[in-house]
Amino acid sequence: MGSWVRAAALVAGKDLRLEYRTRDLLSSVGLFALLVVVVASFSFPTWGQGRQGVGAGMLWMALLFAGLLGMGRSLALEKEEGCLQGLLSSPAPREAIYLGKLASLVLFVSAVEVLLVPSFLVLLQLDVGPGLPLLILAVPLGTLGIAVVGTLFATVAVQTRTREVILPLLVMPLLVPVMIAAVKATQAALEGLGVGQARTWLLLLTSYDLLFLLVGLATFPHLVEE
Amino acid sequence: MEARRQELDPEAVARGLPWQGLATARRYFGAGALILLALLLPAAFLHAPEDLEQGPPQRIFYVHVPAAWIAFLAFFVVFVASIALLATGRSRYDLLASASAEVGVVFTTGVLITGPLWARPIWGVWWDWDPRLTSVLVLWLIYLSYLALRTYLPDPARRARASAVLGIVGFLDVPIIYFSVSWWRALHPSHVIIARGGPRMPPEMFHALLLGLAGFTLLYLYLLAVRVRVGALRQMEEVGE
C-alpha cells in the first residue's frame, strides 16, 4: 500500500510540475469552461424561477467538457514521447500509475472549479447561502466520478487512431448517473437546501465513485499490457 | 505449408473453431425460433384478449418486453465473457463478448423502436423519460460506443482487453443508471406515468408473453451462434492459422 501511495504521488506530482511549467492547460481549459457557461447563459433562461436547475446543468456541462479536455491531454502527454512505456518499465505498480493520473486529473479539474464556480454564481446572480456545505460536497464527488471513469477510458482512447473523437463517445454515456446526481445535488444547493435534503444524490455519487474506482484499479493493468 | 493447406478443409476447420457446440446447435436454435415466433403471431393477436384500458396497442407488449429481456441477457453475457477474457486472456471470450454485444444492440434498437410506438397511443407522446426506456437508451449508447471502439483498435489482443473493460464498466453502470433516472423522474411529479402491471394478467396474455420470451431467447442464441462463427472464421484469417 505504501509503495502505491508513493508512486502515485510521484506520478501526480510530475503532472502538476508539468502543468506548472507550461500552464497551457489550466488557462485554456478554465477559459473554455467559462465560455461554455457564458454562451449557455444566452441559450437558456438564466433569470427568474428555475434558474437554479438550468444553472446547475450548465455548470456540469462545462465541468464535463473541462474534464474531457483534461483527461485527453493528460494521457496524450504520456503517449507523446513514449513516457507511458517509461512508467510501465519501472517497478511502480500499474495501479499506482492509475491512481497518480486520477489524482492529477482531479486536482486539475478542481483548480478549474475554484475559478469557475464563483464566477458562475456571480454571473447567474445566485446566492448559495445555506446551500454552501452541500455544494462543497457535491462538486468534488461529481468531479471524482468524472475522473475515475475518464482516466480509465482516456487510457483506452489514447491507443486508438482518433482519440479526440472516441473519448467523449466512450465516457459520456457511462457518466449519465454522475451528471444526473451531480446536477440534482448542485441544484438543491443553489436552492439553499442542506446536505440532508440531497442525501440520495450524494449517496449515489459516493457509490458510483467507489465502485468504479475499484473497477478502475482492477482493470487498468490490463489496459496498458502489451 | 502442406499441413496448413490440409487444415483448410472446411469441416476440419469448423471442428477446430472455438464455441463449436454453439455453432453446431445454431440450426436448432434457428428452427425453434422460427416456430415459436410464428406461433407468437396468433397468440398475441387472437389468443390473448384485448387490453381493457389500452386496446390493441397493448399487443406490442409481446415483442417489446421480450426484446428488452434479450438486451439485458445479451449485455450480461458481454459482462461475464469480458471478465473471463481479462482473467484468462483467451480470445474465445472476446469472440463471445463482441458477438453478444452486436446482437444485444440489435435487440436494444428494437426496444427503442417499439417503445415509442407503444408510448404514442397510450401516453400521447413518442418519448417519455420513463426510467426503463431511458436506461435502455443509455445502454444502447454505451454498447454502440463499445462497437465503435472495436473498429478503432487494430491489434486484436489490445482490442479484446480494452473492449472487455468497457463491457464490464458498462454493465455495472446499468443498475446505477436505472436508479438515477428513476429518482431523477420521481422529483418531477408533474408528468403523468401510467402505472403498469395493475390487475393480474389474464393467463392468455401470460401465454403469449412466455412464447415471446422463449422465441426471442432462441432467436438470440441463433444470432449469437452465427456471429460467433463468423467472428471465429475472421479471427482465424487474421491470425493466419
Added chain:
Amino acid sequence: MTELDLEVRLSGVTKRFGRQVALAGVDLEIPMGSYVAVMGSNGAGKTTLLKVMAGLVTPTSGKVTLAGVEARRAGPALRRLVGYVSHETMLYPDLTVWENLLFYARLFGLERPEQRVEAVAYEIGIAESLGRQVRVLSRGTRQRATLARALLHSPRVLILDEPYTGLDELGAAQLGRTLSGLHAAGRTVVVAMHEVHRVLEGPERLIVLDRGRVVLDSPVTGTGAGLQELYLSLLTKGGRGNG
C-alpha cells in the same frame, strides 16, 4: 553453462499483432556480459524482440526467462534488472533533464536519488545539460539523456532500440564508446541498429532477423565490407524465400 550465467533465454517465442507476425519462433540465449548487435530491415521484428527481452511485451507463445526467472512471473523485480532505450525518449519534453531523471530515480525507488542522478549524468556526460528542458536539447544530448534514464537503476541488462539513428558522426562515436564502456564494466548490452560499420566497434555477436526469424547468429568477425556483403545477402535471400 548454468541458468544463472544466462541473462536472457527465449525459447520458441512467437508474437503476433493480428495478421502481422512480428516474431516467428525465436530461440536465443544471451549469456551474462555479452555485447550483442541485432540487425534486420524495418519490420523484421527487431523492436518486438527487444521488447520481449525487456519483459515489456508478452509473447503470444513461447517462454522468456530473465536471470533464470520466467518473465511472466517476475513482475516488478524483473523491471529493475533491465534498462530499456526505445525509439522514443521516454522523457517529458517540458521538464528539465534533472527533473526527468529525478522522477524516474524516485519511481524506481532508488536510495539517494539526487546523488544517483548526478553520478549517472556525469558518467554519460550530460552534467552540464541537467538544468535544460529536454525540448531544447540537441539530438545527441537528448539521446544521452535517454540513455542516462535507462541506466539510473544500474540494470544488469541494457537493451537499446536503434540508438544510433539520427545521430551525427561525433554523437554516434561517443555513444559507441559509452556502450563499449558499459560492456567493459560487466553489463550485458543488446543493441539494435542498421549501421553495419558500428557492429565492428564493440559488439561480439551479431544476430540478424528477417521476417521474425533469426537468419544469422554468429560472432562478429572479418571486415566491414565482408560483413556488409554477408548482411545484404541474408536480406535478399529472406526477400525471395518464404514463398
